[in-house]
Amino acid sequence: MTTTVAFIGLGAMGYRMAAHLPKHFAQVYVWNRNFAKAQQHAQQYQSQAVPLAQIADADIIFSCLPTSQQVDEILQQIQPKAGAIWVDCTSGEPQAARAQAERLQQFEVAFLDAPVSGQTIGAENASLTFMVGGDEHAFHQARPAMQAMGQLIQHVGHSGAGFAVKAVNNMMMAMHLCAATEGFSTLKAHGVNLDKALNCINASSGQSFITQHALPERILNRSFPLTFALPLLAKDTRIAVDLVHQAKLVTPLMGLCQSLIQAAAQQQPADSDFSTAAQLYESLNKIKLE
Amino acid sequence: MTTTVAFIGLGAMGYRMAAHLPKHFAQVYVWNRNFAKAQQHAQQYQSQAVPLAQIADADIIFSCLPTSQQVDEILQQIQPKAGAIWVDCTSGEPQAARAQAERLQQFEVAFLDAPVSGQTIGAENASLTFMVGGDEHAFHQARPAMQAMGQLIQHVGHSGAGFAVKAVNNMMMAMHLCAATEGFSTLKAHGVNLDKALNCINASSGQSFITQHALPERILNRSFPLTFALPLLAKDTRIAVDLVHQAKLVTPLMGLCQSLIQAAAQQQPADSDFSTAAQLYESLNKIKLE
Amino acid sequence: MTTTVAFIGLGAMGYRMAAHLPKHFAQVYVWNRNFAKAQQHAQQYQSQAVPLAQIADADIIFSCLPTSQQVDEILQQIQPKAGAIWVDCTSGEPQAARAQAERLQQFEVAFLDAPVSGQTIGAENASLTFMVGGDEHAFHQARPAMQAMGQLIQHVGHSGAGFAVKAVNNMMMAMHLCAATEGFSTLKAHGVNLDKALNCINASSGQSFITQHALPERILNRSFPLTFALPLLAKDTRIAVDLVHQAKLVTPLMGLCQSLIQAAAQQQPADSDFSTAAQLYESLNKIKLE
């Protein structure tokens, strides 16, 4: 029996992710709101561009959209067949995952929240990390399809846990970004050579993914290439803070960081890379990180 | 002509650092306030335990003490010979470095602020990072002696720049520690498996030295081994915030983190590892990270 | 025609508020979950203790409960007659007010969110402030009943606006409480006489309701009398922060203060006065404000 895999949402991530599926599955459906993009994908990667209704016939359905709200809209338009597994790679909201899982359960459809990290380069190289919440049996069934696109495929807990880990990961990344920007602004103000300081810090306990990548590749070289939009990071930090409020936790740094990322998102054009959050500090301190 | 190298301060770091010098230099003097420790070092590593006055005869004098104040006290007791280079590996204050450099300059002695990172394991393996501020000529002269103990030997700017980079590195590390603790407390409160979440985050953009090392090796396994005392981290964060104030900068996260580390240092016994700062959050949130 | 007024929820505030109504209205119904309290009120103040179903006959129905959720529960049990006005004095959630107003509108019942300030002493003296959101016509109709219990009866905007003003007022109060505690801890640490400092500050630009009342009457005299429970303040600060998130605003101090109040609420017993938030700082700083 052949497994049919479908992919909904061919954005910067989805387009590249779905490209790997035809190498491993005979039948791969793709759909995109702007349908021309689905047709282009079909032509380029031997997937099949199908109407949304036909997506419902697939065994495993991936979705990768900007927000949980947009996934909800799609879910209201189609009803997957019993036994199907819906794998949502959106950076979504844990509460939405639980509601979606419950709703699909009545049709005997499993819902996995399975956000990914690794950015467009990881999507291209099939080296993404999948952090997955939801039913473990469904996870094992859907794993081969995820493995076609990723490297680390990790079940992290019940429904919503995948989204929670992603939101917290991105919040931590945002805190590291603010930390690096504040630290390097301080060094710049005191006349320290930033490239040499970065060498030291990347070899020391202050190292982070941000100091390793964002600082040299996006900020200090002033390129700020758009691969992950700042408003999406602002949304992720809000999801993280929502988790904090639901559990009545004390997390002062997260709250403050959310405020700063929000301020940066307010200041920058909507299509700015997340790394431009550094420019909020640059304008406040009148110091340019270069 | 033989270069004589001296080392003042045989604490957890200094004792291990000075152990490498006799492999590269014929004459190595060591001194420690508790002199028995110097004698033990001499016996164990073929260094020479000498009175403080004799240290003044060395060409290159290392010091590695808890604070700049303690370096000042030593400096008032001995006067190195003209042409000597003083290499201070203390995690000290940039302002103190400038004052010390100026004072020694009148005796034609160069002062380099050369704090190290890499912890005791790096001291043992001679894989430390030296971040060095001060005269470049003196830096090149003292480099071979630093290379005996370290791997990356980086000149980062004028006098005080080394201390500044170290203080900022440690402040960034402290922010990453708070970020990780807040993030993982949130995940724990939502029933996520922390080890699996850590797998994902270490493969993602939320990664840091802290998530890679402190979280699994010190916190989640509840070992909190004392290798870097929390009050010293509190001191370093204060130095970083002093730099911010001197330059009238806007760095909200650094200020808040300094406050939190201070609170943790107030709460914990003085001989607690820096990683016990996580326990401040644990007591506030009544959540144990394990 | 006689106006019948009803009052639901005879807690510390409601019991005292409802006491004024029989002086101005011939027919006053009261109801309380613990019904004995309603009967005691009837006996003491000439109100009538009636079953919840009978409350539905009143022209103006006041409710004063700990949370919007509890108001929702009551609303599901009774349906006021067409033309009635529901005046909710709970410190509730703006979103709940809008939902409640919409739901009641279909029965031609107006819903006003009308939280009060002035604490138990203001309830006793009928000197409360009512901050009212919702339909202006209904506001004018219900005003005489509010005037029986309050002094300043202020319409502040559409449905939810009253709750918003109350939440923001309490959040500001919480920030002032933290500000006072931090400031006076600093003075105490530097050996300043706190009572004399308070004299100065109350005559200066640092004055607030908190420095005027909470500091001398609750904190410095170590009485911490329970009149407004800390968990309720924590709830109010969460409502304020929710408003911030809904509007995607940048309010760093509010976020941080919410975190601190949350931490204090975690630390203190549930029946602690809001002023015991000062004790969080006292334990962190090992400084007693007295």
Next chain:
Amino acid sequence: MTTTVAFIGLGAMGYRMAAHLPKHFAQVYVWNRNFAKAQQHAQQYQSQAVPLAQIADADIIFSCLPTSQQVDEILQQIQPKAGAIWVDCTSGEPQAARAQAERLQQFEVAFLDAPVSGQTIGAENASLTFMVGGDEHAFHQARPAMQAMGQLIQHVGHSGAGFAVKAVNNMMMAMHLCAATEGFSTLKAHGVNLDKALNCINASSGQSFITQHALPERILNRSFPLTFALPLLAKDTRIAVDLVHQAKLVTPLMGLCQSLIQAAAQQQPADSDFSTAAQLYESLNKIKLE
């Protein structure tokens, strides 16, 4: 025997303060760097404009300058006679007060740190508050001269205590300003009428000097009259945070507020009123408080 009183520093505050002295003292010397201002004062108020050297002959010498550094400069130029009392009304640094007191003590001159609050209107009406640190005997001797200009003359502790209370007062005021701005931005974003909300809050527990005065008289009416410059407030908040660091205290809100005031001071022209700090939030949130 006649008491000679001198006043150094005829700025917005000093000019008005010194105006009251000739009503109570026969001999009143005034001096100002821009000497024309001293001469104008003499003509207008029957004081005597004298050279700095002659100031040294006075029994009680007031100084009122922007910073402690400027007081230091004056102190190096004149040496008051033995038995004189120097009353410094600058909003200065506690550490400077202690150093100045010690230095003057060797000439048998007492130094009181005696900053004032009440702004220019209080200076004009002789209704200032004096918060005074230093020797109590000297305080009692100098009190009549302070009473000529103020209403509440309060001794608060040893040398430096006056400056500490003033710095903390201004820091608290700054926190209240941020609190009010954040709170009212939130209300504005939710469509609440700000004037009506202000009515409620000024009658409630969220009241402060800021909500009573700065909000209606400076911010909501968009006048921002320059009576107390924002950079001076930034300096005061730094003094307060210095006190925190010296005592190793945990005061997260103060640190954050200092950062925000610093950011506002960076953004605004140097001659902006402190109330323009609200405009930092306005630009971050794209919300105008009116």
